[in-house]
Amino acid sequence: MGGLSDIPVVTAADDVASDTAITPAVQALLMELADRLEVFRQTGETHVIDLRSLPMPVAEHELLREWLGVGEVRIELDSLGPTAIHETAYPGIWWVVHRNRDGEVMTQQVEVTACPEIIRSQQEDIHEGLQRLREALPTGESA
Numbered sequence: 001m002g003g004l005s006d007i008p009v010v011t012a013a014d015d016v017a018s019d020t021a022i023t024p025a026v027q028a029l030l031m032e033l034a035d036r037l038e039v040f041r042q043t044g045e046t047h048v049i050d051l052r053s054l055p056m057p058v059a060e061h062e063l064l065r066e067w068l069g070v071g072e073v074r075i076e077l078d079s080l081g082p083t084a085i086h087e088t089a090y091p092g093i094w095w096v097v098h099r100n101r102d103g104e105v106m107t108q109q110v111e112v113t114a115c116p117e118i119i120r121s122q123q124e125d126i127h128e129g130l131q132r133l134r135e136a137l138p139t140g141e142s143a
Helices: 024-043 058-068 123-136
Strands: 047-050 074-078 082-087 093-099 105-112
Touching: 024 047, 024 058, 024 105, 058 093, 058 105
Parallel strands: none
Antiparallel strands: 047 105, 074 082, 082 093, 093 105
16 A cells, blocks of 8 residues: 555636736735745745635635645535635635624635644543553453
């Protein structure tokens, strides 16, 4: 059986809207993301842009989403409401949308990181999981 290096990687670059007209606000965000992706690549420093805090109409959010495209990874989780996460066509740039239980968007952000913070296991959760695993393991006496 092969390893991860044997899995082919397919990029979705054809789905990027690079031929679509761009607004100054979206261009500025794309330039910021390119700069922050370079910083992340060199130093590991992550960056988050909270789109809901920016004075942009929804149409510009959608234009930014079109320009960033969609990559291979999609994650859905339910923690105080549904959260949808997808890698953009540019590895290291993630689109994250948190909704409340009623489906209203609570936060919408773009993260520059290897893995969005919300899906990382917290140390106390890891500790609790380890305890449960050890308790669930059969003892040598019954094996």
